[in-house]
Amino acid sequence: HSQKSQRTNAMVDEAWDPEQIQLVQSGQPHDGVGLRRIAVEKHRRRLVLSGGRDGSISISELKTLQPKAQVPKDDPELPPGLVAGTLGHRDSIEGLAWLPQDQRLFVSGSRDGFIKIWDAESASGPSVAMPMDLHSSVRHLAINGQGKVACGLDDSTLRMVDLRSGRPVNTMQGHTKPPLSVVWGSDDQLFSGGMDGTVRAWDTRMGARSLFLCDPYAHEGEVLLKRKAEKMQVAEEQDHNKEAKVEPYRFRSLGRVLGTDRRFEEGSVRQMVGSDSFLELEATSHGENSGAPEHLRRSREKFSKDAELKRRHVFGPPRRQYEHDASLAHRGAVTSVCFVDGRLLSCGVDGKVRCWDPKTGHLQAEASKLSRKREAAWREVNVECGREEQSMQMAALGYPDEVCLIPEEEFLAVYSLRSARCCLRLAAHKGAVQGCEAWEGHLLSAGSDGLLLHWRRGERHQSQQSGSEVISLDE
Numbered sequence: 001h002s003q004k005s006q007r008t009n010a011m012v013d014e015a016w017d018p019e020q021i022q023l024v025q026s027g028q029p030h031d032g033v034g035l036r037r038i039a040v041e042k043h044r045r046r047l048v049l050s051g052g053r054d055g056s057i058s059i060s061e062l063k064t065l066q067p068k069a070q071v072p073k074d075d076p077e078l079p080p081g082l083v084a085g086t087l088g089h090r091d092s093i094e095g096l097a098w099l100p101q102d103q104r105l106f107v108s109g110s111r112d113g114f115i116k117i118w119d120a121e122s123a124s125g126p127s128v129a130m131p132m133d134l135h136s137s138v139r140h141l142a143i144n145g146q147g148k149v150a151c152g153l154d155d156s157t158l159r160m161v162d163l164r165s166g167r168p169v170n171t172m173q174g175h176t177k178p179p180l181s182v183v184w185g186s187d188d189q190l191f192s193g194g195m196d197g198t199v200r201a202w203d204t205r206m207g208a209r210s211l212f213l214c215d216p217y218a219h220e221g222e223v224l225l226k227r228k229a230e231k232m233q234v235a236e237e238q239d240h241n242k243e244a245k246v247e248p249y250r251f252r253s254l255g256r257v258l259g260t261d262r263r264f265e266e267g268s269v270r271q272m273v274g275s276d277s278f279l280e281l282e283a284t285s286h287g288e289n290s291g292a293p294e295h296l297r298r299s300r301e302k303f304s305k306d307a308e309l310k311r312r313h314v315f316g317p318p319r320r321q322y323e324h325d326a327s328l329a330h331r332g333a334v335t336s337v338c339f340v341d342g343r344l345l346s347c348g349v350d351g352k353v354r355c356w357d358p359k360t361g362h363l364q365a366e367a368s369k370l371s372r373k374r375e376a377a378w379r380e381v382n383v384e385c386g387r388e389e390q391s392m393q394m395a396a397l398g399y400p401d402e403v404c405l406i407p408e409e410e411f412l413a414v415y416s417l418r419s420a421r422c423c424l425r426l427a428a429h430k431g432a433v434q435g436c437e438a439w440e441g442h443l444l445s446a447g448s449d450g451l452l453l454h455w456r457r458g459e460r461h462q463s464q465q466s467g468s469e470v471i472s473l474d475e
Contacts, residue, residue: 016403016414016423016457021443023428025454027065029058035446037393039096040437043103047120048444050452051093055110059120065452071126074112086127089114094391095141095151099163105129107149107163109138115151117163130166134159140391144184148204150192152179152391158192160204174200174210176326180391181337183344185358191344193334195389197317198326199346201361212361214346215327216354217319219366225323312351313382327361329354333389341398343378345417349389353381353404355417378417384408386432393435395443405443407433412445412455428453 029035030052037051040062047068050058055073060066074087089110099105109115115138117130137154144150147163156178160170177195184190190202199214217223317328330348337346343364344356355364355378365377383406385392396404402417411425412433431449438444443455 015401016416018424020457021424021426021455022458023426023453024456025063025065026428027060027067027452028450029060029065029067029070029452030054030056030450032450034431034434034448034450035452036093036434037096038435038437038444038446038452039098039106040439040444041098041103042439043098043101045439047103048452049096049098049106049108050446051096051108051110053092053448055089055091055093055112057088057093057096057108057118057126059126060452062454065454069120069125071118086125089116091137094138097141097143097149099143099147100145107141107143109141109151111137111154113137115141115149115161130163132161132166132168134161134168139178140181142182142184142190144187146187148187150182150184150190150204152182152192152194154178156194158182158190158202170204170208172202172204172208172210174198174202177333180333180335180389183337183339185339185344189358191337191339191358193329193337193346193348195333196326197328197330197332197334197348199329199334199337199344199356199361201358213327214329214344214354214356214361215320216317216329216363218327218360218362223320225325226321227323315350317350329356332387335385335388335390335392336394338394338396338404340396341402345394345396345404347383347385347392347394347404347406349385349387351383351385353383353394353406353415353417355380378402379420381415381417381420383413383415393437395436395438397438405436405438407436407445409433410447412436412443426455 095109429447
C-alpha cells in the first residue's frame, strides 16, 4: 500500500508541476469592483457568473471572460429609467448558483436579505423572475437537483426555499452562530459549516434538527461525558470558592519570576500573554528602545510571524466534556465546506482542511484505517487561509487529481489531499483571492482586485525559473 501511495503522490505532484500551469485569460467583469462569488455554468461550460461586493452581477463568456450582460447594483440614487426587475442587490453578493442542467436560470443571495431567481436570456437582458425577502442577511447558498435552495442566514438558521412553489418551506435550527457555508451531498442530504466551529449534517425530509455533527475525536470511541447538572454544580462551587479565596501577593513582574520573558538586544522584551487558552508571544519596547535599528525590528516581526504560523496548526478543537456540548470540527469558524467523490471537505480559520465520512461524521482518514481501502484515505492538510470569519469559496477535484484549492491572501494554493503537501501557489492577483472553481484541467479564480482569471493545466512549456513554485503575472 505504501509503495502504491508513493507512486500516486509522485504522479499527482508531476501533474501539478508549476511548469504545466498557464494563465490563458483574464478579465474585469465589474470594472474594477471587487469580486465576491463566481459560478460556472456546468451544462456546457460556456458562461460564468460573478457577483461583486457592491451587489452587481455579471454574466461573462468563459472563453474570453468578456462581459456578455451586466446587472447594476440596486441603488436608490440610480437614474429613474431603470426597471426594478433589472437591478441587482444593495449589498455584497454572498451566493451564486446556476440551476442544475440549465444555462438560463440562476439564483443569487446577498447580505441585503434577498435571494433572487434570474432569467439570463430574457429579451431585455437578465431580469428577476422571482425575488424573495428572507429578512436576514444571506451568508451562503446552494441548490440541489430538485430545485431546493438552502440558504445560510445571519440569524443562525438554515432556510430551505422551494423554487417550484416560490416560497420558503423549512427553517432548520442548530447552529449557535451564523452558518457560513452550505453544500448538498445528495438531493436530501445537506451539510453546513458555521461560525460556531461545527459541521452539521441535515436530512431535509426529517424535520428541522441536524442528524449529527462531525467529530474529529469520534474514532477514539465512546467517552464518558458529564451531565449538565454536574456542570452547573461545578460552576456554583467555583463561584463559591472565588468569593472565599485569599488573593496571593502579585509580583510586579511575574514574567521575570517565571522566566517567561525573553531579553533581546537593545533591551527589547518578548512577553507571554494569554490568548484563546494558549500563550502568545508579544513584542514590547520601552522608552529609548522605540527607535531600534531596522534589522532588529525586522527580526522581531519575523519571530512573531513564525511563532504565529506554528501555533495556528498545533492546537485542535476542544473536546466535549458534557452531554449537551456540541462537537467542534474546527477551532474557530468553519469558512467553507464542499462535497467531492462522496467525501465532505471543510476548511476553518484554524488553517485546517479536514475530510469527513458523510455517513458518520468521522474523519475519513481514521475511518479508512478500519477498512481495507487505506490507499483511498485523504489526509488532514495545513493551509494558510484567511482568519476572517466570513464565507470562503474553496474548490476540490476528485480522482485522479485529488487536490483542493484554497484562497490564501493574493495566492491560489493547490494542495494534494493524499500527501497533504502544497503542490503550487498561483500568483497573479493584486488583492485577496475570494473564490475559485475547478474542473478537468481548468481553474478559475476571483479576487478583491476585480480580476477574474482563467488558468489551464497543459503541456510542459519553457520557463526561465524551472524550480519556481509560484506563477506570477507581470503587467
